[in-house]
Structure formats: structure tokens, C-alpha cells
Amino acid sequence: MIRLIPTAIFSLVLIATGGAVWVLTGDNEPxxxxxxxxxxxxxQGEEVYAANCAACHGADLSGEPGWPDWRQRKxxxxxxxxxxxxxxxxxxxxxxxxxxxxxxxxAVYSGNPDHPSDMPAFGEVLSDNEIAAVLxxxxxxxxxxxxxxxxRINRQAAQK
Incomplete structure (x- = not known):
């Protein structure tokens, strides 16, 4: 069942395409x-991950290869x-x-261009469906x- 998130000003738009369902709110945050x-x-997500994410996050999802503790800064x-x-x-x-x-x-998501992370934006590289498949x-x-x-975290986020 798809649950729609209400917005005060904008009408909701439901987009269902190839393997992912998105609910867009007025601020276009899916x-x-x-x-x-x-x-x-x-x-599909495993293939996209292998091609675009594994080099940094590990082929087995275990984190940056050669760096023992992801909580410690390089x-x-x-x-x-x-x-x-x-x-x-x-x-x-x-x-x-x-x-x-x-x-x-x-950096863009956090609003801090100097955010100390190398995570690039994939919005111009991967489609929304490919991002959904990877996730x-x-x-x-x-x-x-x-x-x-x-x-539980998703349910709490949906109530906000």
C-alpha cells in the first residue's frame, strides 16, 4: 500500500516507474x-552498486577499502x-x-560545501530508479x- 504524505500548498504527485515508487511533496523531496x-x-541495484559505489564503499558493503575504521577521519x-x-x-x-x-x-545535502566527505552527487549519473535500486x-x-x-525510523520520518 502506498501512503501519501500531505502538503499544505501543493498537490501530491505519485510517480510509479520501473521498480520504484516515489511520492513527491511540495518541496519535491521524494x-x-x-x-x-x-x-x-x-x-539491478547490485549491478549499479558494483559499477558506481563499490570502489568507495567496498564490494561487500563493508566500507572504504584499506581504511579500518569508518568513524575515524583520514x-x-x-x-x-x-x-x-x-x-x-x-x-x-x-x-x-x-x-x-x-x-x-x-555536501549539498548537509548544506555545508565544506562537509568533510568525498561523497559526490549521483543525480546526474544515475536515474532516480537506479538510486532506488541501489538503496x-x-x-x-x-x-x-x-x-x-x-x-521504525521510516515510520517516524513519515509522521513528520
Whole structure:
């Protein structure tokens, strides 16, 4: 079931396309409906991840290769690419935040052009559906408590 988010000024637009469903609010911030249990979407996401994300975040979602602790800054003061598996922090964020970070890049999303991260914007490289597929792939790797906690975080975000 698709849940629409009300807005005061703008009408809602529902866009359903190839593997992802988006609800656009008046400020055009999509709330993703990721599909981590759809094997077709997850397989597409795994391919897109391998081609665009694995070099920084690890082929196995384990974080920046060669950097032992994603919580410690590198010598240049930048943040390492974090793991996207359950050992990381990704599952602590609602889907719409993960989508925006991926699409806009960390510096733009945070509003701080000097944000100490190398996460680029993928909005000009990947389609919204490809971003949703990658996030579905990542989310498919979370089990048990991480998956349950992320579902709670998404429910809380939808109520705001």
C-alpha cells in the first residue's frame, strides 16, 4: 500500500516507474518506497552498486577499502566512505535521507560545501530508479534488528 504524505500548498504527485515508487511533496523531496524484497530490483541495484559505489564503499558493503575504521577521519580530515552493511550507520537513516544524500551528495545535502566527505552527487549519473535500486540492494543486506530499526525510523520520518 502506498501512503501519501500531505502538503499544505501543493498537490501530491505519485510517480510509479520501473521498480520504484516515489511520492513527491511540495518541496519535491521524494520519500522512497524501496523494494529490498524484490529480487529483480535488488539484482539491478547490485549491478549499479558494483559499477558506481563499490570502489568507495567496498564490494561487500563493508566500507572504504584499506581504511579500518569508518568513524575515524583520514589524515586529510575527510570522512572515509562508511560501510552500508549492518556494521555501519546507513540503516539509522530514513529512506528519503539516503536517497537525497545519494542524489545530491553529502555536501549539498548537509548544506555545508565544506562537509568533510568525498561523497559526490549521483543525480546526474544515475536515474532516480537506479538510486532506488541501489538503496534497495543495500537495504536487502540488513537483517533482524537493523531492518526493524530502519522500518521504525521510516515510520517516524513519515509522521513528520
Amino acid at each position: 520519500t522512497s518506497r524501496l523494494q529490498p524484497d524484490d529480487p529483480v530490483v535488488v539484482a 589524515p586529510d580530515g575527510r570522512l572515509a566512505a562508511p560501510p552500508h552493511d549492518e556494521s555501519g550507520h546507513t540503516w539509522h537513516h530514513p529512506d528519503n535521507v539516503l536517497f537525497q544524500i545519494t542524489k545530491l551528495g553529502t 534497495s540492494y543495500i537495504k536487502s543486506s540488513w537483517k533482524g534488528q537493523a531492518r526493524e530499526a530502519n522500518a
